[in-house]
Amino acid sequence: MEKMHLYIELYENLKRQIIEGQYKSGDKFPSKRALGQHLSVSNTTIEHAYQFLLDEGYIYSKPRSGYFVSDIETLPIVNRRHRTLNKNKTMSDFNASHDEQQYQFAFNLSEIDAEYFPMQQFRKYARDVFEDDHLNLLQHANPKGEWSLRQEIAHYLFNSRGVACHPEQIIIGSSTEQLINLLTDMLNKEQFIIENPSYPPIKQVLDKKHIPYLQVPVTKTGIDLNYFNQSEYNIAYVTPSHQFPTGYVMNLKKRTQLINWAHQNTSRYIIEDDYDSEFRYFGKPIPALQSLDTNDKVIYISTFSKSLFPSCRIAYLVLPKKLLNAYNNLNNKEGNTVPAHLQKIVANFMESGSFERHLNKMRKVYSHKLKFILEKLKPYEDQLQIDGALAGMHFTLTVKNGYSMDQCLKNAQEHQLKILPFYHYDKKQSEVKFILGFGGIPFSQLEAHTNALIESLCK
Structure with a gap:
């Protein structure tokens, strides 16, 4: 574990230097090899320190160019205990010129097999949308999203996940994070119960908005419900279909128990992130939590990142009917950030049956x-x-x-x-x-x- 502590120490040290302004936005970071030689540590140590910085947004990489510092003004300021790796050596002592190491093999997360995407069909729907006189798409978009896409999502969810909803209950966003941010405002910044370990963006949103949360361990059958009755927090955020990152699937008994917990208090809601539900390979699919709920207590969230492609940047949530007024009465709602033409393209892709055929193939x-x-x-x-x-x-x-x-x-x-x-x-x-x-x-x-x-x- 000593090596692990070493690169965590390095990660903390580098992050502190960025936050304190020792580097400006756009400054190039040393290559892993160059920094490893300079600090007399292994490339593995550098690799994992850099990976932490990448995932938290402090640095970004350019193919065949290296690492660069992100926009400093947008980074969160956090207080960390001062740590030094070597008082006689700092990264600012030199400029790196070596290229980033390229891996021959990688088991990366959040990637799809683009080779099988029906690009020709998708291109046809894109051409149709831009060639037809859809003048309405040039106007200000509905903050909930295009009606045609919400209709298709409602049909798809009912047929594939048993989720019963009206298009009016569906809100389109650019990401799960954006929709969670919206939900925290609608729920009056209620305190959250989240999984531990959990999907990182949920903690990032809650930390940014200073919303308290309880992290509850995940077992092989799903989140440990024994902690729920010991807490007064009212909002539970779960990934029951394929928990991230453990991959565990919440069993039907625990799903029922979780819904019963929500029914015990009018302020309680479950946010069900069903991000990986399209792909199940063994056994019978377990119904979505929302399809089991009889008291309008489940807020359903998913995206097209895996089912279409990551850069699509279309996510959606299904609001319980009793929360529609909270949404409509919310002041200063963020406008819909997904281009209207892209929403229409995806809607047409779904309406034609191409989306379902693509999913079956994938x-x-x-x-x-x-x-x-x-x-x-x-x-x-x-x-x-x-x-x-x-x-x-x-x-x-x-x-x-x-x-x-x-x-x-x-x-x-x-x-x-x-x-x-x-x-x-x-x-x-x-x-x-x-x-x-x-x-x-x-x-x-x-x-x-x-x-x-x-x-x-x-x-």
Whole structure:
């Protein structure tokens, strides 16, 4: 664990230097190799310190150019205990000129297999929208989103997830974070119960708005409900279909218990983030929480990031009818930030049946990928423990053969493999555990990726 503490210390030190203004927006950061040599630490240490900074938005990368400091004025100011790695060496001592290390293999999260996207069909709907005289799309958009898209989402949710709703209950946004931000205003900044570990943006929104929250452990059957009765907090945020990041699926009994908890108080609501519900590969799909609720207590959220493509930037929520007045009466609502033409394109794509056909195809694609990986890993089941592989596009892998985290990361680097330690999402995690995304790996490279994984983690 000493190595882990070293790069956490480095990450804290670099973040402090950025916050204190030692670097200006756009300044180039040293390459990992150059900084490693300068500080006499391993590239693995630098890699994971940089990954923390990347994910928190303090730096960003440009392909084949390196790392650069983000817009300082937009960064949160946080008080951290002053830490130094080496008083005689700072990053500002030199300018880096080495290129960022490129990985040959990577199990990245939040990537899709773009090769199978029906680009020709999608292009046709885009051309139709811009060629037809949709003059109304040039005007100020409805803050809830385009009516045609909300209609199609309502039909899709009922047929695929059993979610019954009217288009008037649906609000379109550019991201889950934007919609959560809206919900906190509607719910009068009620205190939250969230999963631990959890989807990072939920904590970022709550921290930014100074809203208290209770972090509750996640078990293999879902969030631990024993903590709920010990708390007076009224809003529960959960990812029951494929918990992020563990990949666990909340069972039906616990879903029912959670709904019963919400029914006990008029101020209680459940926010159900159903982000990975389209992709389930084993067993019978479990109904959405919203479809089980009989008392209008579940707020449903999802996105098109996985079902279409990440850069689509369309998310949506389904408000309980009793919250519609709260939305309508909310002052200074943010305008809809999703371009009206893009909303219309997606609506037409769905109306034609192309969206459903695409989803059916991608379920098979991702299922075949996952089953291939699991079959390749099966001979090593005494060394590797796999969890969260029932659904979604990621799973976790725990190394049980005695390898340390540092040894695994060193091996991975030698095999040009990028893998993300689970403690990135759970700082208290002591096991040698990784979270692996497989959606974006082409079939032609799947075997080579899996071999690199085995060679890095197995004896």
